[in-house]
Amino acid sequence: MKKQQSALSKALMYLSYQARTRKEMTKYLEKKEYSKAEIDEAMTKLQEYGYIDDEGYAKRVSEITHMHPAKGKNSMPRKLNQKGIPEELIQQTMETYDETVDEEKALVLAHKHAMNNLDQPWKKCLDQINRKLFSRGFTGEVIHSVIRKLEYDPDVTAGRDEETDARYQQALALAYKTHNKWAKKEPIKGRLRQRILQSLFQKGYESDLAQRAVEEVLNNPEGY
DSSP: OOOOOOHHHHHHHHHTTSSSOOOHHHHHHHHHHHHHHHHHHHHHHHHHHSSSOOHHHHHHHHHHHHHOTTOGGHHHHHHHTTTOOOOHHHHHHHHHTTTTTHHHHHHHHHHHHHHHHHTHHHHHHHHHEEEHHHHHTOHHHHHHHHHHHHHTOOHHHOOOHHHHHHHHHHHHHHHHOOOHTTTTTOSHHHHHHHHHHHHHHHHTTOOHHHHHHHHHHHTTTTTT
16 A cells, blocks of 8 residues: 655645645645644644745745836735735735835836827826726725826826817818708707707717817807
8 A cells, every 4th residue: 555645745745836824725724634743744844944934925926026017016915915914914014115116117007108198188098097906906095196197197187188179170070060960950059058068978088179179160150
């Protein structure tokens, strides 16, 4: 009869694939049906050798997150919790994390999104950036700071001004087209205004831009 591999040997093989936490290793050995005494003995030796080190594991997760171009501080707790890292150690890891780099990473992501979505209403664009950064683990403080910087970014400002001018001209053209279609059918100015606004909203134009276009058309119906 083949002798069962020792719990320590089995654990060392499991570690050869990647680092493990204490909880992961304990669960693995339990699944392999080793006794509590065998598991305790193996875990003691693994910790003595430095092969099981929850503090070191948490530190590596922090370092990896720090270097990842699209992940922030708040992405760590869930991962560490799933791996069985004690809550106290998770809090310690969070407290020692340097968020300076997170702000730099978040600004790059936000700037790219803003420049790729210049044709969208600014509020919608900011909402998308907020959700995107939040889902990737960036804190509220970092997101708030990044959005504030983005609003004064010269590239974004110039791009949005240019896009807004072009979008306004498109809205104006549609407003005049709608006006010309309904001017005789809707002699009451208020109802004509609603017709034009409705056509603009249906095409996705934001309220302030649509209102500007309608006012220009009604004040200068022959101007286009």
